[in-house]
Amino acid sequence: MTDQNDGTADVAHEPPTATSTSNEEIQRAGGLDDSEAPAPSTTSSGELATRFADPGLPAHTYRRSDIDPAAAKRREREVAALFGLSTLGTLLFIVAYFAVKPADASPSELIARVGLSTKLLGLGLGLSLFCIGAAAIHWAKTLMPDDEVVGVRKPMRSSDEDRREAIAALKEGAAGAGLGRRKLIRNSMLGALAPLGLLAIIPLRDLGPLPGAKLTGTAWKAGKRLISDPAGHPIKAADVPIGGVVHILPEGIEKMEHRLNEEAKATAILIRLAPEDLTRQRADRKGWDVSGIVAYSKVCTHVGCPVGLYEQQTHHLLCPCHQSTFDVERNCAVIFGPAARPLPQLKLTTDSEGYLVAAQDFDEPVGPSYWERG
C-alpha cells in the first residue's frame, strides 16, 4: 500500500489511500475535470445543450479486500502462494536439468529422452515465470489501490512564447555561423558531405563477383553421363521402365569446386514416356529423347524451386512451392500456375557402352527469369 504524498504536477487529484477514499472526492475529481473540458465543436447557441453533460467518473466501488481485513489477508496469502509455486518451478527446472540427460540415452531412446527433458525443463521454467507474473498481477488487482486517478494532459503544442524563444535561439545561432553569408563554406561543406555515402557503398563491391555469363551454362556437357541423384549410378535406357522417373545430375559433379552451386543449376529429372504419349512433342525437339526417355531441368522457371512432383497418370510435373504445372507430353509447357516458361529440355543420347548421356548442355538458361536473360 502506498500512502506517500508527493504532490506531483502531473496528477490533478492526488488519490487518497483506498480505505480513506470517499466517493464524493472521486466524483469531484471527474466533475472538476469536466469543467475544463473543451466545449464541443458544435455551437451551443440553443436553449438546450447540443451534447449531454459529462456525468464525471462513476463512483468508486470497494473490493472485499478494501473493507474486510480477513479478505485482504487471504489475498496476501494467495500472492505468497503463487510466488512459492514459482520457486518450486525453478527447483523443478534445476532438478530436471541434472537428472534427465539426453546424452546418456541410446540412439533409439534419444527422441523420447529429449522430449522428456524439454517438457520438464519447459514446465519448470514456465511455472517459475508464469507464477511470478500471476502473483504480481493478483497483488496489483486485489491489494494495491484500484481507484482511478485523473492526470492532466497538456496540448503537445508549445506555448507561443516558447516558440518565439526557440526561433530566436536558432536565428541567433544561424547568424553566428554565418551560413547565409558565407556561401563558399556552405557549398564546399555540402560538397564534402554529399559524396560521403559513396564511402559506405563502394567497399561493398567485393560482396560477390559480377554475374557475367555464369547463369547461362550448367555442368551438363556433350557426352556427360546421367547419374541418379542421390545414389550416383549411371543409367542405361533399358533400366528405366515406362512411366519410370529418375532424378539426375551430370557425372562428376560431386568433385566440382562449387558442388552445391553446380547442383543447383544442373539438377534435372528423367521420365520415360510410352510411345503413344510422345505424339504431342514439339517438332523441333524430335530426336531429343532416347526411346521415350526425356529429361528436363528441375529448376522451376518461376522462382527456382525444384520441380519434384510427377503425376504418373497425367504426365504432369508439379512444383510444390507455387503449383506451376508442366505437361511432359508437350515438352513441359506450362499448363497452370505462375511460371511463364516451359522447363528447359536436356537433349539425350547414349554412349558407346549404352549409358544415357547428355547430347549438349541446356540450350537456354535454367531457372527463374532475369533481366538480361533475353
Next chain:
Amino acid sequence: MATLEQRAGNAANEIDERFGSANFVKRSARKIFPDHWSFMLGEIALYSFIILLLTGTFLTLWFTPSQGEVVYEGSYVPLHGLTMSEAYASTLRISFDVRGGLIIRQIHHWAALIFAASMFVHASRVFFTGAFRKPRETNWLIGVGLITLTIIEGLLGYSLPDDLLSGTGFRIAEGVLLAIPLVGTYLSFFLFGGEFPGEDLIPRIYTMHVLLLPGIFLALITAHLMLVWYQKHTQYPGPGRTEKNTVGYPFFPVYTAKAGGFFFIVFGVTTLLSAFATINPIWLFGPYTPTQVTAGSQPDFYMGFLEGVLRLFPNWEIQAWGFTLPLNVLIPTLVIPGLLFTSMALYPMIERWVTGDNSEHHVLDRPRNVPTRTGLGVMAITTWLILLAAGANDVIAITFHLSINAITWFFRIAIFVVPPIAYVVTKRICLGLQRRDRDLVLHGRETGRIVRLPNGEMIEVHEPISETERYKLTAHQVPEPIQLEPSTDTNGIPRRRVLASKMRARASRFYFEDRVPPPTPSDTHELESSGHH
C-alpha cells in the same frame, strides 16, 4: 543498524547527487496510464521482443554460422553420414546435445510468431480506434516500419538452420532478386557472394539477424515507447475522460506491477507452449540441398500473404528488345507489398486530408462510430486473410481433397470480390450498431414488461439507461461531408486547386455521407414533450 527507510534514503541521495533523478521520479512515479485489455497487445509484442533477445543470445553460444560442409556423426542417428553445413549440424547439436537447447530454440521460434502476431493485432487495434491520429502519426510510421522489419528478420531467422525447408525459402528469395530489372542478377550475386547458394549466405544473414536488425529494432522500439510516454497514452471514451486528462492507474506501483507481471506471464505462457508444442523440427526436414524439396513447403505465417500473392498472380512475362521482365514475380513480391505497406503507412495522413481535422486526439474512437474507416480496415484484413489462405492452397487441396486449380481460381476471383463485400457489410453493421445506440439513448432499454393502458393500448415499458451509459453512447462527433466550394470566391475570382478540392469533397462524401448523428438533449426533449416514450 539503520532502518530500511534510512538506507533507501541514503542510496537515493547518492543517486540524486549524481543524476538529479528526484525531478524525474517526482514527475514520473505517479504518471497515469489508462487501462484497457486491448492496450496489452502492444505489451505482448514488446515482451516477445525481450524474450527473443534473451533466448537468441543463448542460441548464439552454440550456433555455428557457417556453410562449411561436415559429415554428421552426432547423437541423431537417422542423419549419420550425411553431408551438411555446419549451421545445420550445430542446430542439431543445440536440439539434441545441449541440455535445454531444444526448449530455448522452441521458445525463440514461438516468441517470433507471437511477436509478429501481436504486432498485427496491436496495429489493428490502433487502426480501428483511431489511435494513429494527430499527434501520433510518427508512432504509426515507426510501427509500420517495425512490422516490415519483422517479416525480414523472421525470414532470416528461420533460414539460419540451413535445413531443407528454410533453404527453399532463400531459393525463392533468389528468384525474387533476379526478377528486379537491370540490377537483379547483380543484387543476387552480391547477396550470395556469387551463384546460389554459395558459401557466404549464412554468415551474412547471421550478422543481419543477430546484430544489424536487432539494433534497428531496439532503436525503433525505444523511440516508440518514448513517444508513448511523452505524448501519454490514449484512452477510451467514457464519463470523466476528456481530451485534456488521462484517467487510469499510477505508473508506480499499480502499472509497474501489472506490466511487469504481464512480462512474466507472456514469457511463462510462451515457455509452456514451447514445452508441449513442437515447432520447426528441423531434424525431420534434413539438410539443405538445392536438388530436393519437400511437398507442402510452408513459410511462417507472417510470410504467408506474400506466398499467397506469388501463387495467385498470373504467369505474365514480357520479353522484348532482348530483355526479360518477369512480371509474374516482380509484381506479387515487390510491387504489391510495396503498395500495401505504403498505403498502410500513409493512412493517417490520408484520413487527415479527407476529414480536414487538424486537432489533437487522445480519446479513442469506438470503431462503430467511424464506419468507413472500420470498413476499410476490415477490407484490408480480409485481403490479408485471403492471401494467407491462398499461400496454403496446396495444404487446403490435400486436406479437403479438392482440385488445386479450382482453389487457385477461387482465390483469384475472391481477392477482387470478397474484400469490397467485407467493406460494405462492415460499414452496414457499424451503422446498424450506431442506430441501436441511438435507440437506447432515446427510448431506453426494453424491459420485456407489457402494460395495458386504460384505453386498451398495450405498450412495452422501456427503462431509461444510466447517465454514465448515455454519455458513453453520445460523446462522439460525426462530421458532415465537406461541401464542394464554389469555383469562384466571393469576389468572383476563380479559385486555385479546384481539382484537389473536388477530390477532397468526393473523398469526404465517401467517408461521411452515411451518418448517424449521436442523439442530443433536444432529441430526447422532443420525444418527451410529444408524450411518447
